[in-house]
Every structure is written in C-alpha cells, then in structure tokens.
Amino acid sequence: MIVELGHFALILAFLVAVVQMVVPMVGASKGWTDWMGVAIPAAGAQFLLTAFAFLALMHAFVVSDFSVRLVAENSHSLKPMIYKIAGTWGNHEGSMMLWMLILTLFGAMVAWGGSNLPPALRARVLSVQAGIAVAFFAFILWTSNPFIRLANPPIDGNDLNPLLQDPGLAFHPPFLYLGYVGLSMAYSFAIAALIEGRVDAAWARWVRPWTLLAWVFLTIGIAFGSIWAYYELGWGGWWFWDPVENVSFMPWLISCALLHSAIVVEKRDTLKSWTILLAILAFSFSMVGAFVVRSGVITSVHAFANDPDRGVFLLLILGAFTGGSLMLYAWRAAELRSSAVFGMVSRESGIVFNNVLLVVATLVVFFGTLWPLIAEVTSGRKISVGPPFFDLAFTPFMVAVAVILPIFAMLPWKRGRLGRAARSLRVPGILALALGALAWQLQTGRSMLAPIGIALSVWLVLGAFTDLALRARAGEAALSETARRLRGLPRADWGKALAHAGLGLSILGIACITAWASEDIRVARLGESWPVGAYTLRLDKVEAAEGPNYQTETATVAVFRGARQIATLHPQKRFYPVQRMPTTEAAIDRGLTRDLYVALGDAQKDGGWAVRTYVKPMANWIWIGAMVMALGGIVSLTDRRYRVGAPAPRAPRGAVAAE
Structure with a gap:
C-alpha cells in the first residue's frame, strides 16, 4: 500500500509541477499578483509530495519488499542497513527519484526563503524550475517508474552492485546530485532574467549564493567519488578520466567560471550576457551528465543504465532546455549590453581571462569524452581517448589559471x-x-x-x-x-x-x-618480505571469513621501516555470491606526507598471493x-x-x- 501511495504522490507532484509551470508565468506576464502567488504553495507541495514518494521507495528497500521490481533487482535481505538505504539511489530509477527530490527541494527553498526577491522574478524562477521538473517527472513516470510491482516476487533479491556497497558510495551520489541539480537554480534565474530582459547587480547578488551552494556540494561530491575510487577499485588511482568522472567535472569547471563572472556583474554591472550564457551552460552540462550516465552511449564503470529509449528521452530534454534557452539568449543578448569599461590590466580583465581558460578546459574535456562516440558515428571506427590526451591537453590551462589567480585577485576594479x-x-x-x-x-x-x-x-x-x-x-x-x-x-x-x-x-x-608514486606488483608467499621504497612489507597470513552478504579472504601484512614495525594492514578480497562478483578492499596506512597502499589479488597455483603495493606521496x-x-x-x-x-x-x- 505504501508503494502505491508513493506512486500516487509522484503523479500528484507531476500535476502540481504543470500548474506551477504555467500559472505563475502567466501571472508575471500579466501582472496578476494572485497568479504569481500560486508558485509558492505549489513549490512547497511539489517538494513534499516528491519527498513522500522518495521515502515510500526507501521504505520498500529498508523492509526488503521484493514485490517491487526495483528492490528485487537491487537489494538483498542480508545486506547491511546502510546499503539498503543507499540502494534507494544506487540504481537508475532510484537515482532519478533522488534527482527530483533535490530539484524540488531547491524550488521550495526559493519559495520559502525568497521573500527578498521581486514577486515577478520569483514567480518566473519557480515557473522555469517547475518546467524542468515537469520534463523529468514525465521521464520517470513513462520510462523509469520505480514503483512497478512483480506478479511473482522472488524469495530474495539480486543484491546491489558490490562496488556500490561502500560508505563512500552511500554519500557520494547525494552530494554530487545536490551540486548537479543545484545548478538548475542558476539556470532558472538566468531564463527568468532573459524573459524579463533585466540583469543587474541585484540579480547577480541573488544568483551567486545558489550557484555557490551548488558548487560546494559538487566539490564535496567529486572529492568523495575520487576517494572511493582510490581505495575501492584497488588500482591506487584517484582520477581516471572516466567519462562519468568527466561529466561531473565539466559542470564544476563552468560553475567556477560562473561564480567569478557573477562577481563582475555585481560589482561593475558588466559581463551580463556572458554570465547568463555560463548559467545556461552549467546546468546544460549537468543534463549532459544525466544523458551519458543513463543512455548507454558510453561505457563506464559508473554508468547506471543502457537503454536507448531512455537515452532518446533524455536527449529530447537536453535539446529542449539547452536549445530553447540558447534561442532565448540569442534573442535577448543585445539588450544585455553594458556601457561599463575597464582596462586591459584590471580585475575584470583577469576574471575574463580566467573564464576563457576554464571554458576552453571544459571544452577539451567535453570533446575528449565524446570523441569516441563521434568517431564511431562518423567513420565506424572504435577509438579510445585516455589519460595521456587529457593530461597533455587539459593541464596547461589549469597551470595558467593557477599562475594568474593571485595576481588578478589583487588588482583593483576598472584599471590597475x-x-x-x-x-x-x-x-x-x-x-x-x-x-x-x-x-x-x-x-x-x-x-x-x-x-x-x-x-x-x-x-x-x-x-x-x-x-x-x-x-x-x-x-x-x-x-x-x-x-x-x-x-x-x-x-x-x-x-x-x-x-x-x-x-x-x-x-x-x-x-x-x-x-x-612508487609501485610494486608481485606474488608473495606467507612469511615472505619485500621492499617498497623506504619500507619493508611481510605477508604474515591470509584468512577466510564470512561477511553479511559476502565471503572474504583477509591478509595480514606487517609494515616495517628499518627494524621498527610501523603498521599492520589488512587488505581484503571479497566475493559476493548473489552477484557472482569479486571486489578489492585495499588497506591504507594514511599519513600527511604519504599513503602506504596494499591491495590483495588472487591466490596463485604455487601457494602465493598476488599483492599490489604503492607508496603515494602527499595523496x-x-x-x-x-x-x-x-x-x-x-x-x-x-x-x-x-x-x-x-x-x-x-x-x-x-x-x-x-x-
């Protein structure tokens, strides 16, 4: 019954979003205060209904209701409770519910805390935000319904992807989505300003905190994902230029440029047209991320789905909001010109230079990520673009950003x-x-x-x-x-x-x-010692054990510096029987100057064990x-x-x- 109520709440939220999209926008254009006022209770109701639907889905995961198809496919009765909860968003349908919860939350925050905004601007902002919600509610209800029941429920579920059964992945997606989806507020403010034809210092002061809040969450989310990849995948790396990593990084780069550009609008009433464009691009790149992760066009360890129908739907959403907003921008851009002037040596010029570098760096990542797809479509050839390209093409722009930041931050406005x-x-x-x-x-x-x-x-x-x-x-x-x-x-x-x-x-x-960084890969036998950098490691034992929903082989590795033992590490090799999938749980002796990183591999026929050891300076x-x-x-x-x-x-x- 709770599941059906959650589905009904989701449908009601969709209908409320349609009302919020239409009525306040008409009211703002006509100057009808009552119609504009509809946006505030509608935004609150939309959030509360979506929150109820999300909690109903979470309840199904917590109680292991395997009559719900999504729960049967992504959970298991023996799974620890934290991963039952995280399983709510550890899949395509549930992650879209999290997306909608955050989207409606931001709208409700503007409705409840935006009393200092002009009524017409607030009505238009909430109307645009509701338009985004309508598109994604439709996507969920018609292609990704999380509340579908099974006629013949299984006795137990298929379990969650073992790679996602980690505390880092329990917290990484919510923070990342708070950043991704939070950029929708900058987009909504930009479209509302274009409709009004007014961008000024007050507008910049209103949009900056929303952009800054999204940027903070996106920064934390990317960091959590990097930490997870570092210790969970067993490769010892912190960034792999994976397509899904890239599509989270691109909105971060654009939002950095947007934050700096909005400062110029607030302080000097210039760069208005450029700032609006950045606001559009920031959320557009977030939608590009949703498309890449869920369409199956690019293979990634992080991808949620491989469904062309969903991909086409998301592509239509991306085209409608990005294409439509760029057309509106082109129509209104001439009205956003400013008469303010500044010298070549000034803080304004420094921010422009900073913005150009960040945007070009974003385009490098964008084309590097999508080039394999473009090459396959245009020539039929399968190619890969890996870390060497990104390191060579991206790094110079970030070095230039680092060089100019302190200098231009100290220049005065207008000329220096x-x-x-x-x-x-x-x-x-x-x-x-x-x-x-x-x-x-x-x-x-x-x-x-x-x-x-x-x-x-x-x-x-x-x-x-x-x-x-x-x-x-x-x-x-x-x-x-x-x-x-x-x-x-x-x-x-x-x-x-x-x-x-x-x-x-x-x-x-x-x-x-x-x-x-230094690396050692070898087959070690019990009792054997080996040097890595300034350290000596010894494999003392490997023991088998049972976890809640996995089997594990845990090694004991003693670490010495000279004659003194400084640490004992316990790397694991886990096997999840339901998913028939192994994972690596690295053991790390952390420090401010270096990490000593040990990952256990497979048992060898001669009785030894494959062991990877890394020394990671300043990690x-x-x-x-x-x-x-x-x-x-x-x-x-x-x-x-x-x-x-x-x-x-x-x-x-x-x-x-x-x-």
Missing part, C-alpha cells in the same frame, strides 16, 4: 598596474620558485611535474593570504589594528582566500602523487584541498550580502572596505 600587484606578491613568488627549485634538486628523477606543482601550490596558498594581509596592513599597523581589520573583512573575502588556497593544496597532492592533500575549497564556499555563503541580499552598512572611517 600589473607591476604594483607583482611587487606585492614578490615574497610568495620568491618562495614558490625556491621551493620548486629545491624539489627539482632533491628528487631522484628529473620530471618537472612535481617541482612545478609545488611551486604553483606555494604561489596559490601564500598569494591568497598575502592579499588578506595587505588589506589588513599586516607589518605596518599595530597587531591589534591588523586583527581588527582582519575581523572586519567580508566573509566572502575569507572564502575566496580559502578556495584559492584549497586549489593550491590539491595541486600539491596531484603533482606529488603523479610524479613520485591526502588532494582531498584536503578539495575540502578547503568547499569550506571557502561555505564561509562565503555566511557573508551578510548573501544572507540578506544587501551590502553591509557603511563601516566607520578607517575600517576596511568591502571587496
């Missing part, structure tokens, strides 16, 4: 002097070059990757906080005065510094793990940097200008001015 900014950054520049040169001298190989990465990391981290120190007159004013000035800086400035520094920390981890700084970036976004969201939509009151004479 490059020499003055460079002099302010001479200490970070000298330290960055010195540490890069030191790394070059100390490394055993002669790869430039690690020295360049270390130099860029120092440059970004010190550059970010040098800007704050200069504005607080550190070293010039008394310590108490400097502290007072630092406290008076807008939180958005602190958030910007943290985000830029977090990028530097991630670059440090990426460069070091790529250039200096954890990749994810520390990502979390620092996300923290920067969270700190920025607490800025008063985003909470109340207005600048802070004018500070007393002598206080630090806002950015």
